[in-house]
Amino acid sequence: MLDASPNDIAPLSPYREVKPVRTAWSLHRDPQLAVRELADGLQHAHLGAVLFFCSTEYPLDALGHALDETFPHVPVSGCTTAGEITPTGYGRGCVVAIGFDRRFFTVAPTLIADLESFDLLRAQCLVDKLLGECRRQSTVSASDHSFALTLLDGLSSSEEQVLATLDAALGNIPSFGGSAGDDNRLAHTYVYHRGHFHSQAAVVVMITTPLPFEVFSTHHLRPCAEKLVVTAADRHQRTVHELNAAPAAGEYARLVGREVARLSEADFAQHPLAVRIGERFYARSIQRIHADGSLTFYCAVENGIVLTAMRPTPILADLEQVLTELESRLGPPTLIIGCDCFLRRLAIEALGEAQSASELLRRWRAIGFNTYGEQHHGMHINQTFTGVAIGHPRPDATDGASHGA
């Protein structure tokens, strides 16, 4: 752990005086008052766009209306969450927002209203339109200095195809994002675009900036020896009926060492399963157990895939290491937009480390939300912290963004 915050130990820069982003959050239950509080923190002459994350506890129609009325001239994008990351760390039942200064950011959002019919042609048109908007307004090359943020309805079960299609169209432009949550109710999740919340939809935000940035993803899981083969699955429902030709819940319970009836989300967080592709492991997080002994996942499954039992390592140490590496490349971050799997938050809370996590997130200037799944370079993944770190303006501001995995 660092003893001082990165801002204390970083060399002072005259460019620090101009803040490329402003952040605000509100605990007000009343949507009007909450949005008013956001506006107090974000409004200024150069406000170019707003990105927000909110709890589903808000009356969403009223919140959307208030946002539309309060920020009539700038694009506002966002989604519902399973917990928020505010300027003070983890929050719950609140709304948090980022205001982008148009002198540093060109922000072009759009909505994919129909996920089912989103094909490569539509993806290409969408990317061209967003890049075109960024090109018109930005001083730097849009194709070299942009990243795409994706916010998807987390219960749509369409993430994989939409992301793979979008990623093909994005080409070299790095992308990341999160699946919207609903405070672990698993009922309805929404994305927000131009005054309205939408389900079965996705928001894509193209962001162009001369500031250095890097898109990243990390997790703290390591493989164990046990393997489970999916022998019966419903790919469309992301549901596994059998593991090793036995009822899935029973096999998983046997692996965890609990009775099926006592399995909870905390177990899912502590004992994740993952598929191995190449040298890497990708967590497949369990969403719920059905009465018939089947398991539904947060991401795609398929008959015949081999699931590896995973064990967690210290979660905050892993995150801090990744953020430290980013700082060494970008300098102290001006902002991190983080998509943090809600199962990680459950695990952290179960370990009693919520306070340390909040401290860590606050220190690294992370704003974001707890997701039902993360997106990274077209991959739909689980139990990761995925996001973008944005550095400070440099004297030679056109000296480019740094991209990487």
Next chain:
Amino acid sequence: MAPATAREQALVDENRRLRKVCAALIERVESSGAAEGAPYAAFEHAVLLAEQVRERTETLHHTLDELGQVNAQLREEIHNRASAEQRLIEAKQEAEAANSSKTRFLAAVSHDLLQPLNAARLFASALGEHRVPEDARHLVEHLGRSLKDVETLLGTLVDISRLDAGVLKADVAPFEAADLLDMLAHEYQQIAASQGLALHYVRSGAVIDSDLQLLARVVRNFLTNAIRYTARGHVLLGCRRRAGGLEICVGDTGPGIPEDQRKAIFLEFRRAENRRVDQDRGLGLGLAIVDRITSMLDHPVGLASRPGRGSLFSVLVPYAHRPAGKRVQAVTEAMPDDEPLSGRTIWVIDDDLAIREGMQALLGSWGCRVMAARGPGVLEGETASPDVLIVDYHLDDGDPDGLETASRLHERWPGLPVLVITANHDAALKHRARMRGFGWLLKPVKPLRLKMQLLSLLERT
């Protein structure tokens, strides 16, 4: 057949499950890579793509790192070279400053020496015009010759400094070697004869490419040295046609130059030993000038010598590829008649009293009426125009310079012949004087040249 025991039943169950696992795996393996668009396949596809991107990114970063290192090395190299260059520039500037100050010093010294020498020459010349007893006339002639020698030496010093400073520029043109050598042979035959030596001259019809004045200086130096160091016998002036050019040779039957001295004699103030005691004049600057001139003209110099038998100096001059220009006029040494100058009014403006008095004596001996003034102010009241104005370029600090003074008087009396005298070798000044139609004479003023200039100016009016 139903299983007989519980153990058999368990094995049957396990066998069924294993078969199912196998079937699932087989299905998975066989469907992998099929572009069926299923969700998991899309995910797997995205992972593989991302993996490729990651590998390429790593390769790229690796390459960038290497490039960065190479760049850093290059930058360091550039920095080193830049600082080395800076040091060289500074060293060069120091050297140039030193050289420039040396040249300025020489020019200043020469100028300061030329002023009194000029006056002394004028006095001696004027004295020669007076009727004096025969034995005194002899002394006056010696005095004149000595002053002339000093003047020549001083001129040589000035020339060396000008060569070193790069002021003197070669004016290369084609001419016939005979134009130059005939004149020199004629001149030095008399000098050689006065020393009891015979000068043999072999003519050449070759056309060569060189600066006539500078090449003349080279050959004169060879001839002067040959006569100076040869006690008896003869001196040879001739040419050899070589493949690379015409080799102009000056040989003598003198003492020769030892092997170990052959390089040193081309340095300043160095002379071969064994010189003739009674002819000991000069500072040993001749060959130093030869060395500078021939380097500038890129004419190789040769020296062959056998101690006790004699020496042969030569310079290799390239043949001309164009026809020769007009013939060079040999300067006649005869003093023209005083008649045209007699009774003329001449104004002399010079801030140096000795020069004014010298001029008055010399011009007066030619029958001129001289009005000498320190500056232009004294002559302002004069109503009648003089026949000629002689003005020094350098006047007192408060006064306008000679050119300006002459220009003002010229406005008053258009057509007034003006002769500007100066020790300043600046070509721009000379050009300015010429543009205004003024005569131009360099110090030290030689009586013959002065008379020629005055006659030429009066002829024009």
